[in-house]
């Protein structure tokens with residue numbers, strides 16, 4: 001029996017207890033409300049932190065985090081689990097794409113934040129210090145945004161810490177989504193956690209505002225496989241699944257405001273130098289051609305006809 005109290009801010013759960021609460025903290029003079037579950041197992045074990053809704057319209061991620069918080073009891077749990085189902089609460093109610101409407105910034109680019117910074121920096125600072133730093137393992141759930149189609153994939157960070165990178169890779173393999181892709185993007189949830197020594201993955205499923213049982217199930221199943229693997233919940237070691245590791249995550253962006261015409265579909269195999277689509281103006285004149293940067297697979301595509309200067313168009317894993 002553990003005697004370890006699980007605490008986030010003023011919320012706490014004793015061993016064998018589950019607590020749901022909405023933690024309130026100040027952000028830019030207002031009150032930020034962050035719902036979360038603290039699930040403290042009777043027995044001592046690893047601490048898993050799960051976040052969803054960093055991007056507030058990636059609904060499969062939010063639905064999966066809600067399902068985990070509602071269904072995971074402390075009775076048979078070894079260790080503890082903290083679930084934050086919707087990190088970007090202002091974005092959720094306003095159905096924002098990519099950003100937090102309090103300051104127009106992408107939470108997943110400003111970790112580990114800054115207590116004296118803008119709203120997004122204050123939110124990420126609070127979450128990083130009070131929640132994510134408690135993790136022995138960290139899983140951030142995402143999907144395609146309202147205007148993004150994708151095939152499921154799991155991202156891991158190349159932190160340079162061999163133990164962390166190897167454990168993150170093992171987590172991605174156990175999670176069970178077929179495509180794994182390495183990224184070197186700093187400022188993200190999983191990359192900041194990994195740089196702080198916490199093995200981490202970011203899993204993507206669903207998109208375009210749709211959250212089918214299959215999309216959600218892929219994420220809940222992955223979480224269950226991980227917790228079984230760590231013997232946090234009862235069950236046999238999950239069977240290994242085949243996977244493909246893509247070493248490069250190559251994003252193409254629009255250099256214009258205009259109209260986006262993709263020439264490929266998500267999941268397509270693509271060849272270096274091939275045409276992936278184009279951005280046109282009102283008259284149909286081609287402003288930009290998206291040329292495939294390497295042989296690989298299309299992991300996500302922006303499905304919106306409207307495109308802005310600097311917006312992502314699609315990404316290839318290679």
Ligand SMILES: [Zn+2]
Pocket residue numbers: 054055058142143
């Ligand atoms: Zn996302």
